[in-house]
Amino acid sequence: MYDDLVMLPCYHWNRSIVVTPEHPLAAKSSVTIEELAQYPLVTYTFGFTGRSELDTAFNHAGLTPRIVFTATDADVIKTYVRLGLGVGVIASMAVDPLSDPDLVRVDTHDIFSHSTTKIGFRRSTFLRSYMYDFIQRFAPHLTRDVVDTAVALRSNEEIEAMFQDIKLPEK
Numbered sequence: 001m002y003d004d005l006v007m008l009p010c011y012h013w014n015r016s017i018v019v020t021p022e023h024p025l026a027a028k029s030s031v032t033i034e035e036l037a038q039y040p041l042v043t044y045t046f047g048f049t050g051r052s053e054l055d056t057a058f059n060h061a062g063l064t065p066r067i068v069f070t071a072t073d074a075d076v077i078k079t080y081v082r083l084g085l086g087v088g089v090i091a092s093m094a095v096d097p098l099s100d101p102d103l104v105r106v107d108t109h110d111i112f113s114h115s116t117t118k119i120g121f122r123r124s125t126f127l128r129s130y131m132y133d134f135i136q137r138f139a140p141h142l143t144r145d146v147v148d149t150a151v152a153l154r155s156n157e158e159i160e161a162m163f164q165d166i167k168l169p170e171k
Helices: 050-062 074-082 129-138 142-152 158-161
Strands: 003-014 016-019 040-044 066-071 086-092 104-107 115-122
Touching: 003 142, 003 158, 016 074, 040 074, 066 074, 074 086, 115 129, 129 142, 142 158
Parallel strands: 040 066, 040 086
Antiparallel strands: 003 115, 016 086, 016 104
């Protein structure tokens, strides 16, 4: 599937829950999947931004999430949380203490597996200098030599193997 695309790993990220300061989960430094299952959830639409990891975690625990609203944007989810519609499950990097002082972020790395953001382009694309520059600015470990080496490989499985021992940044 997508054999014509070169997919290069950029960084790992995970999810957090966001709640209002009055919420019972706000006082916790971490939560369990069983605790999370007790509350209505507001999260990403399936197919967007790692929603499948949420479904996988609940399925693995034999639980069903009580998803009351979904959105494709973290800011919309945070608005729903502020309105008291549920517990938000969003990318950790989408919560900023400066712009979201009215929300409490609780880490969930013990519940959900991390996701990896990748940058992709067609194998047949002639990469111009500015494209290499952009890729390296976005993911500093993706130098021109690394990108060229990855493009020369035959499959994305070989590319995954190439990056297996490289520690990607966490966001």
